[in-house]
Amino acid sequence: MKPTAEDFAPRRDGWFEHWGVWGEVTVGTVLADRNSRTKRWEIIAQAHGAQVEAGQTLWMRAREQTSGEEFSVQPHSKVARVRILTQSPHDTQTAPPTEPSDTEAIALVVEKLGASHLATRDSVTGEITCPDYLYQSHIPGHGDRQIQRGLIEHLLFAHNHPVASDISLEDLITVHGQAHSPKHPGVGKGGFPHRHVPEDMAIMTGKN
Numbered sequence: 001m002k003p004t005a006e007d008f009a010p011r012r013d014g015w016f017e018h019w020g021v022w023g024e025v026t027v028g029t030v031l032a033d034r035n036s037r038t039k040r041w042e043i044i045a046q047a048h049g050a051q052v053e054a055g056q057t058l059w060m061r062a063r064e065q066t067s068g069e070e071f072s073v074q075p076h077s078k079v080a081r082v083r084i085l086t087q088s089p090h091d092t093q094t095a096p097p098t099e100p101s102d103t104e105a106i107a108l109v110v111e112k113l114g115a116s117h118l119a120t121r122d123s124v125t126g127e128i129t130c131p132d133y134l135y136q137s138h139i140p141g142h143g144d145r146q147i148q149r150g151l152i153e154h155l156l157f158a159h160n161h162p163v164a165s166d167i168s169l170e171d172l173i174t175v176h177g178q179a180h181s182p183k184h185p186g187v188g189k190g191g192f193p194h195r196h197v198p199e200d201m202a203i204m205t206g207k208n
Contacts, residue, residue, distance in 0.1 A: 023078030099126025160190025
């Protein structure tokens with residue numbers, strides 16, 4: 001049976017532990033320390049920081065509630081498990097999202113680049129987002145031609161990575177994947193940081 005709130009016992013510091021996933025973590029979330037039963041890390045800020053990998057969280061800043069020590073939390077898979085702390089065993093609600101600290105600066109870059117036609121500010125999360133370019137494009141219409149033309153423009157503006165106009169769609173998708181991966185630091189890391197939506201969680205979790 002799935003554990004209920006009554007199954008949770010408080011830690012020595014009076015906080016309650018719940019298993020969650022990194023995709024639920026927002027500013028204000030308190031996390032357990034992996035090596036201590038008394039340390040509590042509160043997420044105090046988040047930022048795009050750099051190009052965002054598919055299925056990954058943004059960069060975060062955490063502060064230890066007792067010592068005041070701070071450190072940067074690198075992106076994690078949104079579906080990776082993490083221990084979340086609350087002051088009540090019944091409190092399992094996710095904190096509402098807050099706008100990343102660098103959103104305004106990125107929005108200004110988008111405007112200066114003339115890329116407002118392909119990037120938007122997400123109304124819920126405040127993140128700078130672009131179409132997924134797998135099933136949709138910022139160019140009107142449907143089909144591979146719109147995806148291809150859209151990706152060429154996207155790479156130029158959002159990644160500062162020009163490509164040949166006759167590049168194949170398959171190669172475009174490969175280059176774009178590299179542009180969002182830290183494994184390819186020399187490919188498409190200019191432009192402005194952004195996330196692509198919608199994200200296909202079925203691909204990340206293996207579940208439909």
